[in-house]
Amino acid sequence: MVESEIYALLNEIFQDVFDDPSIEVTSTTSAADIPAWDSFNNINVILAIELRLGVKFTTGEIEQMSSAGELVQAIERKKKR
Amino acid sequence: MLFNSIHFLLLFLPVTLAAFYCATLVSQGLAKIVLIVASIIFYTVWMPANLWVLLGSTVVTYLLALGILLEHDRGRPERRKLLLVIGLVFNLLLLGYFKYTPFLVETANEVFSLSRTIPRIVLPLGISFFTFQKIAFLIDVYDRQVGKVSFLDYCLFVFFFPQLIAGPIVHHREIIPQLEKRSFGVKEVELYTGITLLVIGLAKKVLIADTLAGTQIAGFQALAQGNAIGFGGAWMTMLSATLQIYFDFSGYSDMAVGLALMFGIRLPLNFNSPFKASNLVELWARWHMSLTRFLTAYIYNPIVMAVSRRWAASGRPLPKKGRVTVAGYFAIIAFPTVATMVLAGIWHGAGFQFLMFGLLNGVMMAICHGWRQFVQARGWAGNEPGFTKPMAVVATFIAFLFTLVFFKAPSLSVGIQMVANMLGQHSVSTTVNILDIGLIAILLGVVWFLPNSQEIVALSTQKRPAALSSGIQANLQRYLTWQPSAGWAMAMGTLGFVSLIGIVIGRESPFLYFQF
Numbered sequence: 144m145v146e147s148e149i150y151a152l153l154n155e156i157f158q159d160v161f162d163d164p165s166i167e168v169t170s171t172t173s174a175a176d177i178p179a180w181d182s183f184n185n186i187n188v189i190l191a192i193e194l195r196l197g198v199k200f201t202t203g204e205i206e207q208m209s210s211a212g213e214l215v216q217a218i219e220r221k222k223k224r
Numbered sequence: 225m226l227f228n229s230i231h232f233l234l235l236f237l238p239v240t241l242a243a244f245y246c247a248t249l250v251s252q253g254l255a256k257i258v259l260i261v262a263s264i265i266f267y268t269v270w271m272p273a274n275l276w277v278l279l280g281s282t283v284v285t286y287l288l289a290l291g292i293l294l295e296h297d298r299g300r301p302e303r304r305k306l307l308l309v310i311g312l313v314f315n316l317l318l319l320g321y322f323k324y325t326p327f328l329v330e331t332a333n334e335v336f337s338l339s340r341t342i343p344r345i346v347l348p349l350g351i352s353f354f355t356f357q358k359i360a361f362l363i364d365v366y367d368r369q370v371g372k373v374s375f376l377d378y379c380l381f382v383f384f385f386p387q388l389i390a391g392p393i394v395h396h397r398e399i400i401p402q403l404e405k406r407s408f409g410v411k412e413v414e415l416y417t418g419i420t421l422l423v424i425g426l427a428k429k430v431l432i433a434d435t436l437a438g439t440q441i442a443g444f445q446a447l448a449q450g451n452a453i454g455f456g457g458a459w460m461t462m463l464s465a466t467l468q469i470y471f472d473f474s475g476y477s478d479m480a481v482g483l484a485l486m487f488g489i490r491l492p493l494n495f496n497s498p499f500k501a502s503n504l505v506e507l508w509a510r511w512h513m514s515l516t517r518f519l520t521a522y523i524y525n526p527i528v529m530a531v532s533r534r535w536a537a538s539g540r541p542l543p544k545k546g547r548v549t550v551a552g553y554f555a556i557i558a559f560p561t562v563a564t565m566v567l568a569g570i571w572h573g574a575g576f577q578f579l580m581f582g583l584l585n586g587v588m589m590a591i592c593h594g595w596r597q598f599v600q601a602r603g604w605a606g607n608e609p610g611f612t613k614p615m616a617v618v619a620t621f622i623a624f625l626f627t628l629v630f631f632k633a634p635s636l637s638v639g640i641q642m643v644a645n646m647l648g649q650h651s652v653s654t655t656v657n658i659l660d661i662g663l664i665a666i667l668l669g670v671v672w673f674l675p676n677s678q679e680i681v682a683l684s685t686q687k688r689p690a691a692l693s694s695g696i697q698a699n700l701q702r703y704l705t706w707q708p709s710a711g712w713a714m715a716m717g718t719l720g721f722v723s724l725i726g727i728v729i730g731r732e733s734p735f736l737y738f739q740f
Contacts, residue, residue, distance in 0.1 A: 159544070160544065162544070162601075181505070181509075182520050182524065182525070183528075183557065183593065186525060186528045186529065186532065187542065187543070187544070189529075190529070190532050190533070190536065190542055191542075193533075194536060201367040201368075202363055202367060202521065202522060202525060202526055203363060203364045203366075203367030203368075203369040203521075204367065204369070205521070205525050205529070206517075206520075206521035206522075206525065207369070207397075
């Protein structure tokens, strides 16, 4: 899975979870840019990724994800294995 | 040793700083050893009896972490998991034995009409904090978030005295990379900034928190003796208590962050003006932030993930903004929130009052989430527009104040009595000192309108609140932004001197969070 595909998927998931079709995810998008990105919606984003890609994130990984760039890195690591 | 003691400020700290800086001229390793030895002295001077708990649990946890890494390399996941479980059980048993045994025996005596002797166990200082730190370390080692850590760096990560007793609860990844990469040595700006934070924190503790202590202690004592204190007395007690806890713990946190900075180490932000929050979820994201972060990562997230994965596996839709079912709300939102906060309550102390403290916070936070999901998301109510924001801030403060009744009360029944008095159930005429009211009004002004200490020294990288960009507040912000200037040095010197006098003429009182 290449990076652009991951961003396309994240765009779709973010727009759906945050119910905002105007969201454009970039590597620097963080919780500070999306006011609704709280611990609850963070989990919703991660669950949506898990369901779509069939991967499973660990407690430590979830805790460290506070920006889209970190999400992409984590997904890339999962997909490489 | 207390941060707010003459021994610490005028003897331990200058000697340790001097030894540390001399050691940095020799080698990085020696500088780390100096800090580790100083930290153990700092701990031992206070409570030598339980040093073995700290040392023993640190060594055992490190060995288990090494084992987990080794088993990973050998490709034996079952053994890796076993070692993690042993580590978690070991640390939790230790915490459980020291913290909860007397409470459990007492409760068993009451419930089953037994007469077992309640054991006298001296709680090792800071055990709740260093246990959490070690649990996080083990889980992160298990999750492969940690590669290899030297024993020296690990010891400094655990023992480092500015955060040893009451946090901030730090992650290995915040500290260890600083220890691995950093070249230690005198860095003037860090030293000055550290001293400024230390002085601000000291003044918060000595000049404000300790001054407020008297009123609230008297109120709770009267209730514990079975006397009513009336509406005015109860509110004065709780306003004093709330502000005391705030200034005590945020003062401690400022001192911790400042002390660490003097040794060139950055600790995470622990308080970010929590009383400026307009709901309880936001308040907890700004109050004791390192604890909230820990609870979210290691208790809330795993519960939500487990419940949600099961929920999704059964083919039911996951909750989404504006499309949450009542069952989904209770299973995936309310239950994990309340469960996490109840555990947070019990972590604070052994007693039903702490359980109530957690429960009240959890239930109100769940209501807050419910409001967002059912009311705001459907467009039935705005997102705190205009004038409702100050009302929301005051309402959040009062709601939190009610929960703190059970944090401060010596027992659940005294807490209930306090609430009854606050609701005007006991008409007792109380004379309320006008000076006390004035002090509380000034302090509320400070917590609501002034920039916090991290903003003053511009340590925080967080964006300034939008409200500060205009008018009087913007000017205040400008004047109150620290600079390495003669004016600020004079101001901090004076504040530090007055605080030292405050320590000499008052009495050294421990920080409230040292009991945890």
